[in-house]
Amino acid sequence: MSAVCPEGHLSATEDWCDLCGSPIAPGPSPRAQPSRAAGPPPADGQRGPAGAVDEAGPSDGAGPADGADLPPTTRSAAPLTTPPPSAPACPVCTEPRSGSRYCEACAYDFDTGTVPGAPVPVARPSPASHAGPASRSGPPPHSPPRPHLPATADPVAAVRSADGQTVIAGAGAGAGAGVGWVAEIGPDRAFFDRNDDDVDFPDLVTRRQVALAGDRTLIGRRSPRRNVLPEIDLTLPPEDRGVSRVHAFLDHSDDGRLAVTDAGSANGTWIGSDPRPIPPGRTVPLADGDHIYVGSFTRITVRRTC
């Protein structure tokens, strides 16, 4: 058994990350009471947070804005006796900082103050609450006009609809005039064998394609509560839990060039046969037919279409 922590680490322990010690939200149900299970016990017999959990429990479970899927190293599910002040947040999208260099939601680089690929960091009106419905359903902060395709389609149904060859055609594909790339996503046995991750190679060997619309495509794992809505979403079957929520970006500009940037993923990004992962934060150009490897077994092949 394994789990992925809010910072994207694959952890053999499912209560706390066995790498960074972050709490791992238990269960997918927003109505679960993660704080009760994960909160530090008042082990010394002094008044601990457990008493306070009950007070906050109902509001935790009442809406989709619960803390289950928020980065708990930045936002406590177990409330303090006083309301916690706002944690340092991303200046672009207001997502609380998880402790890593890059914003989990928009990959804003806290060190350089830039969003990879974006011309300038754009200050954005702060939503009422970073966890509120407004921000959840809101447009992605760095490219508001671009729709989040997997979020609007029913991805599972789409995958099932065509036997192994599913094209999720972007409704907004026309937004970028120079669309000319498609990514083919599927498990890769050789890459899986190279890793020693404690997971099984998926039985369901599907290949799907995603047309790269707009100027940027996120490779990651979907998390609506954290407003992470990757176009290339590895929560889709076969789910690859070795992929970070915000794993890497594909930048595809109008001039037809394509490049990949690892967004500080936990387990790295590889290209072709190079045994070394690409350095996080560095933009690496790609050519037609290049293979990108992420997670425990996923290969993404990019192809020029025009």
Add this chain to the structure above:
Amino acid sequence: MVSFRCEVHQNPYLPEDGTQVDAVVTVTVTADVDGAGPAATARPAHGEAAGTAAGDPAGAGTGRAAGGGPDAVEVILLDCSGSMSGGRKMAEAQRAAAVAVDTLRDGVGFAVICGTSGASMIYPDEGLAIVSDRTRQEAKARIGTLAAGGGTAIGAWLRAARALMLLAPDAIHHALLLTDGQNNEPPDTLAEALAACEGVFQCDARGVGADWKVDELRLIATALLGSVALLRQPADIAADFQAVIQTVMDRGVRDVRLRIWAPRGARIRFVRQVSPQIDELTGRAVAVSDLVQDYPTGAWGSETRDYHVCVDVPPAPVGGRRLAARISLLDGEQTLSTTKVEVIWTDDSVESTRINEVVAHYTGQAELARAIQDGIRARQAGDEDSAVTALGRAAQLAAAAGDELTLRRLEKVVEIVDAQTGQVRPRHSVEKLDEMDLDASSTLTVTPKTP
């Protein structure tokens, strides 16, 4: 069978930017419901094995480990150097060794070694004997013929014990060392012997009279996960030997390791056993992986021990939570018990500054041990001012902890004017035995007062 239980004492709240996490882990071992302790559980094997091994000339065949050897080995190391002939020391040492042999449980492997400038076997002639009525009688007869004469070579004695221990590799290994003098081996010989013996067996070291060095025996006891104690009178040896052997015979789980996981970027500042006595374990860490360290704790019976673990963790923003440590006890690869040290960052200074009482208590006990040792060292160096300052602080800490025994020992070395404020006056005629007793007992701790 026995069961291990861990309990954490800590203040889980850290201030903003706080990184230091202190926790005391209390490990309690209890015999399971039927009241069968480890010694008792070994007994059913007695009848069974005795029946099958009826023709065994040694009359042994009990308490066997799975591999067929004894499940425990005890080696008694008796100082038989020339100085032992003074007073009733040799006679009392012989009586004590006989009591120790009587206290050994049937089926245990044992040997008695006579330590002089070398080490010679008293019983058996070679290797290990298996405890039975017959071997007990034979051993006691041999012990009765001992005479004192020769030097003191503790390193050689320990090496001899080590060789015997290795004859039964799967057993619980313990040695009991008695001396009355200082080691007179070349420098480093003892340290090298200790390095060779570390992890092979545990050793309790006892000094009788006033001519041995506390530091020397403490070095041995610390390296070999045992205790050190002063026996004032030769007549005290027998009762102490009996108590030590009884404790050892009750141990049923060998070589337990304390395993600590700390997150990436964390640093383990120290790991220290704080009860029943202080033992620094920090330097004994064996890295299992980048994030996991193992510390030796030796063999366990039904008992309670406390460990103070201090870890620096990478800070998280206010409201953030992190697992600062995962602490387990392992027997081989089997996890006996495990517990977690969790932290939460807060801007509520009332929460973050509250010091857990157990952590505070043992922090004080560690300081107390240091203050006593510093004070005695200063006293021996003739630095009366430093001695008074250190021993005054010791009196204050002992009073705060309600540690009456330590206060009584301190009172014999300094005149305590006011323990609460740490006011003490030097005494000019102090018995050497009292000073040694205070020194040797300095690492013994008391448990926190229950509120």
